[in-house]
Amino acid sequence: MSPATPAAMRLAVVGKGGAGKSVISATLARLLARRGHRVLALDSDPLPGLSLSLGAGVPDDAPLNAAAERDEDGRWRLVKGIGPARAVQRFATDAPDGVRLLQIGKTGRQGLAANRASHNAFYQVIHRLDQVRSLDDWVILGDLPAGPRQTAFDWAPYARRFLLVVEPTWQSMLTARRIIRISRDMRDDVAFSLVVNKATAASDAERVEDFLGVGLLAIVPADDDVRDAERAGVSILDRAPDGPAVHAIETLATALDEHA
Numbered sequence: 001m002s003p004a005t006p007a008a009m010r011l012a013v014v015g016k017g018g019a020g021k022s023v024i025s026a027t028l029a030r031l032l033a034r035r036g037h038r039v040l041a042l043d044s045d046p047l048p049g050l051s052l053s054l055g056a057g058v059p060d061d062a063p064l065n066a067a068a069e070r071d072e073d074g075r076w077r078l079v080k081g082i083g084p085a086r087a088v089q090r091f092a093t094d095a096p097d098g099v100r101l102l103q104i105g106k107t108g109r110q111g112l113a114a115n116r117a118s119h120n121a122f123y124q125v126i127h128r129l130d131q132v133r134s135l136d137d138w139v140i141l142g143d144l145p146a147g148p149r150q151t152a153f154d155w156a157p158y159a160r161r162f163l164l165v166v167e168p169t170w171q172s173m174l175t176a177r178r179i180i181r182i183s184r185d186m187r188d189d190v191a192f193s194l195v196v197n198k199a200t201a202a203s204d205a206e207r208v209e210d211f212l213g214v215g216l217l218a219i220v221p222a223d224d225d226v227r228d229a230e231r232a233g234v235s236i237l238d239r240a241p242d243g244p245a246v247h248a249i250e251t252l253a254t255a256l257d258e259h260a
Ligand SMILES: Nc1ncnc2c1ncn2[C@@H]1O[C@H](COP(=O)(O)OP(=O)(O)O)[C@@H](O)[C@H]1O
Pocket: 015, 016, 017, 018, 019, 020, 021, 022, 023, 024, 049, 197, 198, 199, 220, 221, 222, 223, 224, 226, 227, 230, 245
């Protein structure tokens, strides 16, 4: 492994809700960690997804709530003495295989208001991750929620490659095309790669690839074990490590390593 992580390993996983972003990000994060990469996983979805798919706990109280405060004018800022490096060091939590997980904070019973500090801290930290020298040789992998407000350019400033997770359905493909268009308008420094998920037919991947015009990195088949793992609240890596979904995500990890 080279000393500094190549830009290609600054990843954000994007796509329509339900396409499989959280399952794929979590599994990929752990597989990259097993290959010797240091991995920071960023969960920018207030609904629990990534942490469950990682097999990590969901803390009741967002750790990053301690990282932000309001200034005299009521504007949020990072607490004095806490820069992005320290925030990651102190408030990221441990996930299996040595992955470190930084979470935006869940929408709990009290709603978003309870985690306003955490959300603000998260936003500020991710916008300054490029300055954190101690993360230079880390893989950074963000799981983005669906929806226009969270479009990749604002919630993934650290990303140099967007992994588009797309199901072979029209809705999923159209959403992916929209994400590509919006992102290309906003940023010219990102690459796109395609992961076709829940594939059932041999022609699925080709159809999606042709439609989007984005290079295909992996095809993840529809795999009942993924749903079973979710029902049991465990990671697919712990539930069915030899199954077809995990196998396909392993090829994705290899492809990214080689691309990098
Ligand atoms: N390859 C797959 N085969 C079968 N089910 C899958 C697969 N990938 C994801 N799923 C299921 O699809 C649903 C959405 O997955 P999730 O990762 O939460 O999507 P997202 O984060 O994009 O909203 C979950 O119920 C998950 O178990």
